[in-house]
Amino acid sequence: MSPRLKLFVPLGLFVLLAVLLFRGLSLDPQALPSALVDKPLPVFTLPRLADDTPLTTTEIVGQPMLLNVWATWCISCRVEHPYLQRLADDGVLIYGVNYKDDVPAARQWLAELGDPYEASIVDASGSLGLDLGVYGAPETYFVDAQGVIRYRHVGVIDERVWTSRLAPIYGQMGGVWPANRQSPGENH
Amino acid sequence: MIPELGHFALILALVMALGLTIIPLWGSFRGHYGAMRLAPSLAAGVVVFCSISFACLVVAFLQDDFSVRVVASNSNSLLPPIYKFSAVWGNHEGSLLLWVLILAFWIGAVATFSRGLPTIMLARVLAIMGAIAIGFLSFSLFTSNPFARLLPGVPADGNDLNPLLQDPGLIIHPPLLYMGYVGFSVAFAFAVAALLGGRLDAAWARWSRPWTNVAWAFLSVGIMLGSWWAYYELGWGGWWFWDPVENASFMPWLAGTALLHSLAVTEKRGLFKSWTVLLAIFAFSLSLLGTFLVRSGVLTSVHAFAADPARGLFVLVFLAIVVGGSLTLYAVRAPAVRSGIGFSLLSRETLLLINNVVFLVATLTVLFGTLFPLLMDSLGQGKYSVGPPYFNAVFVPLMALLVPFMGIGPISRWRDDSVNRWRSRLLVPGLVVVALAMILPWFSSQSFNIWVALAVLLSGWLLAGLWADFRDRSRNSPGLVRALRRQPASYWGMVLAHAGFAAVMLGVVATSQYSVERDLRMAPGESELLAGYRFEFVETRRLRGPNYLADGAYFAVYRGQKLVTHLLAEKRRYLASGSVMTEAAIDAGLFRDLYVAMGEPVGDQGAWAIRLHYKPMVRWMWLGALAMGLGGLTTALDRRYRRAARTPARADAHVAQA
Numbered sequence: 001m002s003p004r005l006k007l008f009v010p011l012g013l014f015v016l017l018a019v020l021l022f023r024g025l026s027l028d029p030q031a032l033p034s035a036l037v038d039k040p041l042p043v044f045t046l047p048r049l050a051d052d053t054p055l056t057t058t059e060i061v062g063q064p065m066l067l068n069v070w071a072t073w074c075i076s077c078r079v080e081h082p083y084l085q086r087l088a089d090d091g092v093l094i095y096g097v098n099y100k101d102d103v104p105a106a107r108q109w110l111a112e113l114g115d116p117y118e119a120s121i122v123d124a125s126g127s128l129g130l131d132l133g134v135y136g137a138p139e140t141y142f143v144d145a146q147g148v149i150r151y152r153h154v155g156v157i158d159e160r161v162w163t164s165r166l167a168p169i170y171g172q173m174g175g176v177w178p179a180n181r182q183s184p185g186e187n188h
Numbered sequence: 189m190i191p192e193l194g195h196f197a198l199i200l201a202l203v204m205a206l207g208l209t210i211i212p213l214w215g216s217f218r219g220h221y222g223a224m225r226l227a228p229s230l231a232a233g234v235v236v237f238c239s240i241s242f243a244c245l246v247v248a249f250l251q252d253d254f255s256v257r258v259v260a261s262n263s264n265s266l267l268p269p270i271y272k273f274s275a276v277w278g279n280h281e282g283s284l285l286l287w288v289l290i291l292a293f294w295i296g297a298v299a300t301f302s303r304g305l306p307t308i309m310l311a312r313v314l315a316i317m318g319a320i321a322i323g324f325l326s327f328s329l330f331t332s333n334p335f336a337r338l339l340p341g342v343p344a345d346g347n348d349l350n351p352l353l354q355d356p357g358l359i360i361h362p363p364l365l366y367m368g369y370v371g372f373s374v375a376f377a378f379a380v381a382a383l384l385g386g387r388l389d390a391a392w393a394r395w396s397r398p399w400t401n402v403a404w405a406f407l408s409v410g411i412m413l414g415s416w417w418a419y420y421e422l423g424w425g426g427w428w429f430w431d432p433v434e435n436a437s438f439m440p441w442l443a444g445t446a447l448l449h450s451l452a453v454t455e456k457r458g459l460f461k462s463w464t465v466l467l468a469i470f471a472f473s474l475s476l477l478g479t480f481l482v483r484s485g486v487l488t489s490v491h492a493f494a495a496d497p498a499r500g501l502f503v504l505v506f507l508a509i510v511v512g513g514s515l516t517l518y519a520v521r522a523p524a525v526r527s528g529i530g531f532s533l534l535s536r537e538t539l540l541l542i543n544n545v546v547f548l549v550a551t552l553t554v555l556f557g558t559l560f561p562l563l564m565d566s567l568g569q570g571k572y573s574v575g576p577p578y579f580n581a582v583f584v585p586l587m588a589l590l591v592p593f594m595g596i597g598p599i600s601r602w603r604d605d606s607v608n609r610w611r612s613r614l615l616v617p618g619l620v621v622v623a624l625a626m627i628l629p630w631f632s633s634q635s636f637n638i639w640v641a642l643a644v645l646l647s648g649w650l651l652a653g654l655w656a657d658f659r660d661r662s663r664n665s666p667g668l669v670r671a672l673r674r675q676p677a678s679y680w681g682m683v684l685a686h687a688g689f690a691a692v693m694l695g696v697v698a699t700s701q702y703s704v705e706r707d708l709r710m711a712p713g714e715s716e717l718l719a720g721y722r723f724e725f726v727e728t729r730r731l732r733g734p735n736y737l738a739d740g741a742y743f744a745v746y747r748g749q750k751l752v753t754h755l756l757a758e759k760r761r762y763l764a765s766g767s768v769m770t771e772a773a774i775d776a777g778l779f780r781d782l783y784v785a786m787g788e789p790v791g792d793q794g795a796w797a798i799r800l801h802y803k804p805m806v807r808w809m810w811l812g813a814l815a816m817g818l819g820g821l822t823t824a825l826d827r828r829y830r831r832a833a834r835t836p837a838r839a840d841a842h843v844a845q846a
Contacts, residue, residue: 082707113707
C-alpha cells in the first residue's frame with residue numbers, strides 16, 4: 001500500500017462507523033421482542049441454584065408466578081431485590097433465573113441479601129435466557145397457572161411500578177396480592 | 189417577551205457564526221487580509237449573542253415562566269433557586285444551549301489569547317470553530333428550540349426537575365464536562381487549519397498544546413465529578429459503571445491523553461506529526477460521537493436524554509460532515525513522507541509512543557464495547573448488553589501495562605538513552621517501592637491482598653520515577669528551595685498529573701478490594717458491627733425539605749467506645765413528581781468513608797432495609813483526578829507558551845530544549 005493510501009484508512013473506518021450509526025437510528029433500543037407473550041414457557045431442564053438438582057418446566061408450572069431474571073453483576077437487580085423480598089413475604093410466588101452468573105457468587109448474594117425465590121434456575125450459558133428473549137437483567141415474566149407467559153416487564157420492579165401496573169396483571173392471571181400476611185407459606 | 193429575545197439572539201448568533209466561517213476562510217485563500225482580520229470581531233459577535241440567548245433562558249427559569257416548554261417540563265415553583273438555575277441544563281434543549289455557550293466561550297478565548305498567531309492561522313482556526321458553531325446553533329434552532337412556548341394552555345406549575353439532578357454536584361458537572369468536550373474543538377481547529385495551510389510544524393504543536401491541556405484538565409475534573417455524584421446520589425456506593433454515557437465522556441479523555449503526549453513529541457522533536465493531527469481529529473470526533481450517542485437514543489443508558497430520531501439524524505449528518513471532512517482533508521494533505529529525524533529504541537520518544545498505543549487501544553476497546561450492542565442489533569443478532577466484566581477485563585490490564593513505562597518516562601532522554609542510566613537512577617527507589625508493596629498492605633485491617641500490593645508497587649513506581657527525575661533536576665542547585673523554584677510550570681503540571689494518576693490507581697484498587705458492605709433489616713435501637721465500626725440505628729425521623737418529604741434514619745457510629753460521627757440517611761419523596769429518592773449519608777475521610785443508605789420499610793415494626801458500607805480510600809481516586817486536572821491547567825501556565833505566542837518566528841529555537 002502506498003503511504004498516501006494508508007492515510008485514507010481512518011476515513012474508511014469512519015465511513016463504516018457512520019453506516020452503523022445510521023442503521024442504529026432506525027432501531028429502537030426499548031422495543032423488545034414480545035413474541036413469547038401468550039405463548040407457553042419454554043421447556044428446560046436446568047440445575048437449581050441451591051443444590052444443583054435438576055429442575056424442569058413442568059415442576060414449576062401450576063400456579064401464577066413471576067419469573068425474575070437476575071444476576072450478581074446486575075446493578076439494578078440489587079436495587080430491585082428488597083422489593084422482591086417484600087413481594088415474596090406477601091405471598092407472591094417468584095422463581096429466579098440466575099442469568100449468566102457465577103454460582104458461588106449468586107449463592108453468597110442470596111445468603112447475604114435474603115432469598116425471595118421459591119427456587120432459582122441456574123442459566124449459566126444463557127440458553128433459557130435466549131429462549132425467553134432476555135435482553136438484560138432485571139427482567140420479569142408473568143406466568144399463569146397454565147404455564148403461559150402473560151406479560152413481560154423490563155427493568156426494576158419497585159413499589160410504584162408494582163402497585164400501578166404490575167399488581168393488576170398479577171391479579172388478572174389469578175394471583176392474590178397481598179396474600180394473608182400471617183402465613184406467607186400457605187400459597188406455595 | 190424575554191424568550192423571544194433569547195430566540196432572536198440565537199438566530200443572530202447563527203448569522204455571526206456563518207459570517208465567521210465564510211469571510212475569514214475566503215480571505216485566507218484569496219490573501220485578503222481585511223477579511224481575515226474580521227475574524228476576532230465576528231467571534232466576539234458569536235460570544236455576545238450566545239451569552240444573551242443563554243441569559244434569557246436562565247431568566248425564564250428563574251422567573252418560573254411556565255409558558256416556555258422546557259421550563260414547564262423541567263422546573264417547578266417550589267424548586268430552590270439554585271436548582272432552577274441548574275435546571276437550565278438538566279434537559280436536552282437547555283444543555284445544548286449550554287454546549288453552544290461554551291463553544292462560544294472557547295471561540296472568544298482563542299480570539300483573545302492568540303493575537304500573536306499569524307493572521308492567516310488565526311483566521312482559519314476561528315473560521316473552523318465558527319463552522320462547528322454553525323452546526324450546533326442550527327441543531328438547537330431547527331430541532332430543539334429551547335424557547336418554544338406552550339401557548340395557549342400555560343400550565344399552572346411545572347413538572348419539576350428530575351430529583352436525581354437536584355444536587356450540588358450536578359450544578360457544576362455538566363459545565364465542566366462540556367468545557368472539556370468542546371475544548372477539544374480548539375485542538376481540532378488548529379489541526380485542520382494546519383492541514384489547510386500544509387504547515388505541520390513545531391510551532392503548530394506549541395500553539396495547540398496549552399489549549400489541549402486546559403480542555404483535558406476540565407474533562408478530567410468533569411468526569412471525576414460525575415463519578416463522585418453517582419457515588420453519593422445513586423445510593424449504593426458505586427462510582428463507575430461503564431455506562432454508554434460515561435464511556436462517551438471517557439473516550440475523548442483517553443484520546444485526549446494520547447494527544448497531550450503526542451503533542452509533546454511533535455513540539456520538542458518535530459516527530460509524529462501526522463499521527464498527532466490524527467489524534468486531534470480523533471479526540472474531537474469522539475466528543476461529537478458522545479453527543480450523538482447521548483442525544484439520539486441509539487443506546488439505552490441511565491442518563492440519555494429523550495430519544496428522537498430526527499435529532500439523531502441531524503447530529504449524524506453533522507458528524508459525517510465534520511469527521512468525514514476532516515479525515516478526507518487528512519488523507520489528502522497530511523505529510524505521507526517519513527520524517528528524517530530518527531530516534532533509538534531506548535528514548536523518550538519510544539516511551540511516549542507506548543503511551544500513545546496504550547491509550548489508543550484503550551479508547552478503541554471502550555468504543556468497541558460501547559457500540560457492540562448496536563452492532564449486533566443492526567446485524568439482526570438480537571439484543572446484547574456489554575457489562576463491566578468486559579470493560580474491566582480489557583481496561584485494567586492495559587493500564588497496568590502502561591505504568592512500568594510511565595515510571596521511566598520522566599527521567600528518560602529524548603533521542604537516545606541507555607538502560608544503564610535508567611538502572612542507576614531507578615534501582616534503589618525501585619527496591620524501596622518493592623519493599624513497601626510487600627509491607628504496606630499488612631497495615632490494613634484485612635488480610636494481605638495481592639492486588640493492593642500490586643497497586644502500591646505500580647503507584648510507588650510512578651512516584652519513584654518522579655523522585656529520580658527531581659533529583660536529576662536539582663543536582664546543580666545549591667538548595668532545595670532554589671531547585672523547587674527553578675522548575676517550570678509545565679514540569680509541575682506533569683508531576684501533579686502523574687502523581688494524581690498514582691493516587692487514582694491506588695484508590696480504585698484499595699476501594700475495590702477492601703470495601704465491605706452489608707444489606708440488613710434494622711429497626712431503631714439495633715446496631716451492627718462493620719469493619720470495626722458499630723453502626724447504631726438511633727431513631728427514625730420525619731423531615732420536610734423545600735419540595736419534598738422524607739423519612740430519615742438517624743445513626744450514631746462508634747469505634748470501640750468512641751463516637752465517630754452521626755449520620756442521617758434519607759428516603760425522600762418529591763412532591764411535584766412523586767418520585768422517591770435515596771439520599772445516602774456519608775462520613776467522608778481520607779482513608780475511609782462510612783456510608784449509610786435507606787431502602788424500603790420492612791414489616792410493620794418500623795424496621796427498614798438498610799445498607800451499610802465501609803469504603804477505604806475511595807476519596808483518593810477523586811483527589812487524584814482533581815490533581816490531574818490541576819496538573820493540566822498548570823502546564824498551560826508555562827511561560828514558554830506566552831513567549832511563543834508573541835514571537836512565533838523564533839519557534840524553532842526551542843525545539844532542542846528538553
